[in-house]
Amino acid sequence: AAGVIQSPRHLIKEKRETATLKCYPIPRHDTVYWYQQGPGQDPQFLISFYEKMQSDKGSIPDRFSAQQFSDYHSELNMSSLELGDSALYFCASSLGAYNEQFFGPGTRLTVL
């Protein structure tokens, strides 16, 4: 069965650079969630989209922005990267906003 695809899987950036993470949900899933997991931490909710509209925001820095496109894939844009942005970024998708979330493999971002 098709799963959530995230790209790239690994990304290394310098401080103050920008990064774009991509998420391709399971086919027919219309809801996407982004989570950030710092080293030794639990995943924290960043933002979610339902039918291409932002549905909720969590503890997402103003330097980050995200959107969901017409084909339901989502991109998380991160600017002015800081060392503290180094983390695993998970994308999850669901069919509808109140159904089970399926997680992607994550993108490991390292900021040097």
Added chain:
Amino acid sequence: AQKVTQAQTEISVVEKEDVTLDCVYETRDTTYYLFWYKQPPSGELVFLIRRNSFDEQNEISGRYSWNFQKSTSSFNFTITASQVVDSAVYFCALSASTQGGSEKLVFGKGTKLTVNP
């Protein structure tokens, strides 16, 4: 606000021992879901179980079993006859309705389980 507490930060056992991971949650939602995820050193989140708040039946899946007690707001996870491959960080999570009308997951801090040969 929703909250998940996993009081055990780290547990170390010897292979074939049984081990129980504790999870206590807080929520004001009348309908919610509870989850357990396994995160091996490779980093992916492996889904283990999703339980509806109205279903208090215990569940067993192979060596894994879950005990859901609404009266104590607990959703504990037991691994029977642990194996080295069970070594991982285990997260308990709770679904939380949001102001925007969707649902996010709130995770506990995780319990790192080490199974020694």
